[in-house]
Amino acid sequence: MTLLDVRDLAVRYDTPHGVSQALDGASLTVAAGELVAVVGESGSGKSTLGMAALGLLPASAQRLTGDLLVDGESVFGLDPPRLRRLRRTRLGLVLQDAAGSLDPTRRVGRQLAEHLDRPGRADVLSRLEQVRLPDVERVARSYPHQLSGGMAQRVAIAIALARSPGLLVADEPTAALDTEIKHDVLRLLADSCRERGTALLVLTHDLTGIAAYCTRLVVMYGGRVVETGPPDDVLERPRHPYTRGLLHAVPGQETVGGTLRSIAGSPPVLTGPSAGCAFAPRCEFRVDRCDARRPEPSADAARVLCHRDGELDAVVTLDEVPEVSR
Amino acid sequence: MSGPIGRTAVVLARAAATMVAVTMLVFIALHAVPGGFESVYLGTSASETSHATVRAMLGLDRPLPEQYLSWVGGIVTGDLGTSLLSSRPIVDELAVRLPATAQLAVLATVISVPAGAALGIAAGVANLRGRASGLGRVAGALSASVPDFVVATVLVFVASQAGWRIVGASYVPFAEDPLGSTARMLLPALSLSFFATGIVARTTRDAVLAVRAEPFMTMAIARGESTWQIVRRHVLRNVANPIVTIGAVNVGALLGGALIIERVFAIPGVGEYAVNAVNARDYPVVMATVVLGAAAFVVANALADLAGGYIDPRLGARRRVAR
Amino acid sequence: MTTPVPTAELRGVDLDYGSGPPWARRHQRAVSAVSLTIAPGETVGLVGQSGSGKTSVGRLLLGLARPTAGSVLFEGRPLGEDRRRHRGRLQAVLQNPAWSLDPRLRCGTSVAEPLTVAGALPADERRRRVAHMLKQVGLDPGVADRFPHQLSGGQQQRVAIARALVSHPSLVVFDEAVSALDVSVQAQILNLIRRLQDEVGFAALFISHDLAAARYVSHRVAVMWRSEIVEVADAAALYHHADHPYTRSLFGLEPGAAGRR
Numbered sequence: 001m002t003l004l005d006v007r008d009l010a011v012r013y014d015t016p017h018g019v020s021q022a023l024d025g026a027s028l029t030v031a032a033g034e035l036v037a038v039v040g041e042s043g044s045g046k047s048t049l050g051m052a053a054l055g056l057l058p059a060s061a062q063r064l065t066g067d068l069l070v071d072g073e074s075v076f077g078l079d080p081p082r083l084r085r086l087r088r089t090r091l092g093l094v095l096q097d098a099a100g101s102l103d104p105t106r107r108v109g110r111q112l113a114e115h116l117d118r119p120g121r122a123d124v125l126s127r128l129e130q131v132r133l134p135d136v137e138r139v140a141r142s143y144p145h146q147l148s149g150g151m152a153q154r155v156a157i158a159i160a161l162a163r164s165p166g167l168l169v170a171d172e173p174t175a176a177l178d179t180e181i182k183h184d185v186l187r188l189l190a191d192s193c194r195e196r197g198t199a200l201l202v203l204t205h206d207l208t209g210i211a212a213y214c215t216r217l218v219v220m221y222g223g224r225v226v227e228t229g230p231p232d233d234v235l236e237r238p239r240h241p242y243t244r245g246l247l248h249a250v251p252g253q254e255t256v257g258g259t260l261r262s263i264a265g266s267p268p269v270l271t272g273p274s275a276g277c278a279f280a281p282r283c284e285f286r287v288d289r290c291d292a293r294r295p296e297p298s299a300d301a302a303r304v305l306c307h308r309d310g311e312l313d314a315v316v317t318l319d320e321v322p323e324v325s326r
Numbered sequence: 327m328s329g330p331i332g333r334t335a336v337v338l339a340r341a342a343a344t345m346v347a348v349t350m351l352v353f354i355a356l357h358a359v360p361g362g363f364e365s366v367y368l369g370t371s372a373s374e375t376s377h378a379t380v381r382a383m384l385g386l387d388r389p390l391p392e393q394y395l396s397w398v399g400g401i402v403t404g405d406l407g408t409s410l411l412s413s414r415p416i417v418d419e420l421a422v423r424l425p426a427t428a429q430l431a432v433l434a435t436v437i438s439v440p441a442g443a444a445l446g447i448a449a450g451v452a453n454l455r456g457r458a459s460g461l462g463r464v465a466g467a468l469s470a471s472v473p474d475f476v477v478a479t480v481l482v483f484v485a486s487q488a489g490w491r492i493v494g495a496s497y498v499p500f501a502e503d504p505l506g507s508t509a510r511m512l513l514p515a516l517s518l519s520f521f522a523t524g525i526v527a528r529t530t531r532d533a534v535l536a537v538r539a540e541p542f543m544t545m546a547i548a549r550g551e552s553t554w555q556i557v558r559r560h561v562l563r564n565v566a567n568p569i570v571t572i573g574a575v576n577v578g579a580l581l582g583g584a585l586i587i588e589r590v591f592a593i594p595g596v597g598e599y600a601v602n603a604v605n606a607r608d609y610p611v612v613m614a615t616v617v618l619g620a621a622a623f624v625v626a627n628a629l630a631d632l633a634g635g636y637i638d639p640r641l642g643a644r645r646r647v648a649r
Numbered sequence: 650m651t652t653p654v655p656t657a658e659l660r661g662v663d664l665d666y667g668s669g670p671p672w673a674r675r676h677q678r679a680v681s682a683v684s685l686t687i688a689p690g691e692t693v694g695l696v697g698q699s700g701s702g703k704t705s706v707g708r709l710l711l712g713l714a715r716p717t718a719g720s721v722l723f724e725g726r727p728l729g730e731d732r733r734r735h736r737g738r739l740q741a742v743l744q745n746p747a748w749s750l751d752p753r754l755r756c757g758t759s760v761a762e763p764l765t766v767a768g769a770l771p772a773d774e775r776r777r778r779v780a781h782m783l784k785q786v787g788l789d790p791g792v793a794d795r796f797p798h799q800l801s802g803g804q805q806q807r808v809a810i811a812r813a814l815v816s817h818p819s820l821v822v823f824d825e826a827v828s829a830l831d832v833s834v835q836a837q838i839l840n841l842i843r844r845l846q847d848e849v850g851f852a853a854l855f856i857s858h859d860l861a862a863a864r865y866v867s868h869r870v871a872v873m874w875r876s877e878i879v880e881v882a883d884a885a886a887l888y889h890h891a892d893h894p895y896t897r898s899l900f901g902l903e904p905g906a907a908g909r910r
Contacts, residue, residue: 041831041832041833041834042802042831054548056544056547056548083550084550084551084552085550086550087547087548087549087550088549088550088551089550091548091550092548092549093544093545093548093549095541095544095545097541100540100541100542101541101542101545102542102545103542103546103559103560103563103564104542104564104638104639104640105563105564105637105638105639106559106563114559115549143639143640145639145640156545159545159549160545160549178698178699178858179698179858179859179860180698205831205832206832207832242833245833246832246833248836249832249833249835249836250832250836250861251835251836251839251859251861251862251864251865252861252862252864252865254865255888256885256888257885259840260836260839260840260865261836262833262834262835262836262837262839262840263833263834263836263837264837266801266802266803266804266831266833266834267801267831267833267834269801282833
């Protein structure tokens, strides 16, 4: 059953500082209970996609084409009361700034209680236990600034999941946390969503770090989804040149004395729909048609957005550039 | 040092230090005036000997530090000195006039803080919903630029046109007739609060917009809370601190405004007393009223600081519970 | 890579931060009994979680903090004895390039600034050096006439690196220098640091929470945990194993580093 259906969505921001095209025809479906990681860097449009799913786009955002449906209904067509009801009953959000996500002036337990159907003390404590917090009595009495980042993020997750939403959007939920805590929190997110049958949409820049916790990876670039698939497929047999480049560029994959193959240039800042493939200027496999025509997604489930999908494995073997060894 | 007790001690110490500085400044400023205190008695043509006599009588021949200490000592024990003009203890004269000014200032605060806060929250929320109009800004500019006495004149005119008979009535002490006194005080207090209301409103609006940028507000909207729920649960507490702070700062502006308002409405308050004292160069009275005004300001701000610790737990500076 | 005089050396250094009023001062130990040497031309990685004290070590090396105990030596002499001597010899590259680039100055002016501080140079010589440096960090020399906001994050960090290297420092502290960059740009900067260090030959401290990135650019990696250095290992050895359980946990919890693929 399709829970979230993003159809060729294009969104542009009109601000006094200029125009930017955040989404340029993004398409994505998420089924109920699926754990999806949307991977992209700055300008990929992943945050805009996540905010759009909650109907949270700012006033400066303008939908140019496409649609975004939750439970079969367009969030752009809902009047404010119905949008609020959809958020209250079906959607949840977790942000990067965990401590900032909680009201600094009120005790954590009270903030959680507000969103429980039976806002009793016992229920508050058991919800805090469910997000694997120690010493829940003390946590419930604390103010947000008295908690560490990891603890605050667990509380934020408990609040977001209080009404067992159909979809939880988590925007870089661990980017501000330390490495060891990061993985605990990701595991908690994945486990909690699995237990409730909540679909999870994690937005992250960390392609390899998220892989273990999701059932599907979605790679975004230049406001479009360029490749999707099960984590193992995407990591081991990446098809889009950007995904390949990203995997080669992440430190930790290289051998002793090996060199990281960086992607030249920097992510695009689109001011309008791109004429061809947004990745073409940085792509080592670029041919003329990449600049001229917008690529269409491949027919299979991976929906690879590349003119040369299928040709590349035959054409290129990646040659190692010898550099200084360490 | 942390916790409520340490915080209270710090706030009180700061208030005390401010008062010491204020008394020193006032003392030095007025004793540096050419001509000296005694000229008030003697005029410009008195002889040297009569100058010396009067100086000795007023204790002005003693060294300045000694004079300062005895003056401050007097203040601490409730003796503000003697008026040069009336030769009566200043405390007695203030006791008659202080209630009127206090009533005026309190009433103006009671009007300006809630009204300003309500206006500011309304403007902030309207702005959040993308309905920001120029109206709020024009109103803000008006309140900041139109002088109190103009407001007072307009209010008096409007009220008299509306046939409100209380306008012409003269001052009645609160203790004699609380209701009637408050009713008579309403127009002066409204005039006085006009400026302060604008400041509170603008501060509140800015605070609402700043709070809106916080992630917890995005979270609240994402949870489907209604505007009213968001205002009640999250906005009010988070903007309370700036409102309390600006309310306390406004005490200074209100006391300054009271000087004029008391004249316009012929209220026998401290403002009128101070103005007369300045005109007559009744220095002990000038010093006493300035110190009194400063004390009111310092006390209001100390209270605001203390309240801040209760409103925003982060200011309480307690340590982290755990990692 | 050992020479008689290390470029920088920490000898049993403690660093306490005090907070609160004098009569009730609380001390917090940020750095505890840390000894570390950086040889000329050597890059040492310093890895740990936030609050482990790694940034404090950087501050000590830059002379921005004075040790509570122990000594900090720069080129064999105590640091801070003669600050003039260190001008331009110690540089830093920070996480956010905006912290070291003045938004109102053209990039060329920012890059030239350490030269201006170090002493008088003819204007055309300064311009020549700036252009050369920009080329070395992989930027068009025309970038000198642009303002920081006209550049991407990766380009800004290149400018910040050019600025740090223009005065030929003997020690550069990179404090989370790639953490704020996009993943696809991080590798460019990591490769740039490696290449420049080989070409120019400065000693470096590479502070990062990312063990894999530190291992990649460094000759040796020191791991900090709760204000102490718990392990120092050759970077090459870290590709095979790590001794301290904490170091292992840094790898073990990172599927990326644990060698998927």
